[in-house]
Amino acid sequence: MNPFVLKGAQQQLVELLKGKGITDENVLSAFGKVERHRFVESFLWDKAYKDLALPIYCKQTISQPSTVAFQSQLLEVSKGHKILEIGTGSGFQAAILSAMGAKVYSVERQLELYQKTKTLLEEVDYRVVVQYGDGFQGLPRYAPFDRVIVTCGAPNVPTALLQQMKVGGIMVIPVGEEVQTMKKIAKLDDTHYKITNYGNFTFVPMLEEIVKGPAQQ
Ligand code: SAH
DSSP states (O other), X not given: OOHHHHHHHHHHHHHHHHHTTOOOHXXXXXXXXXXXXXXXXXXXXXXXXXXXXXXXXXXXXXXXXXXXXXXXXXXXXXXXXXXXXXXXXXXXXXXXXXXTTOEEEEEESBHXXXXXXXXXXXXXXXXXXXXXSOGGGOOGGGOOEEEEEEOSBXXXXXXXHHHTEEEEEEEEEEEOSSSEEEEEEEEOSSSOEEEEEEEEEOOOXXXXXXXXXXXXX
């Protein structure tokens, strides 16, 4: 992509996000740095800086930029935070959090996506730890986390994810079947949580167990 056109498109997207209520400077500056077109196939490049969810491999989607920005803002990320992401997908959300200065650990259940995205994130030079596994289990090996973000529609709030979060930590998770409610869950102590709802969204579903082949959903 022509670097001049790219900078203009990124700037327009940042302005659009401001118009949609994104005020966290760290989120906005990450959108000015991460090149979203690198996370989709080249036939979609003309749409990469529009506020659209787009198809990626394995019948999954890269979330709409405004949704990525909204979830990132709700997470209240500080530099150095250790973040667990469930649903690596294209890797774009992970790259945004990494550009915000976080150390990101991301889990994907589709083998093909896991392999492609792990390679891509190395190419674009975002140091994300990408793991192949079932997000319902979290990543006990790397716990505890300051922040947890789920980027697929969860049928419930997985207990393992609550347990792997530090006290004082925040989880942002869309919960529901057809349509999801965005929830921000603050961990007050080992047994108490404060839950706040932030409107409705539509994500691909969070499904149990890993997928081994080049399968879908
Ligand atoms: N954060 C991604 C969004 C991808 S869509 C991005 O920025 O592009 C959600 C992803 O969650 C899909 O790739 C899907 O395969 C994955 N997923 C669904 N259920 C999962 C589970 N139980 N564990 C890990 N990943 C899961």
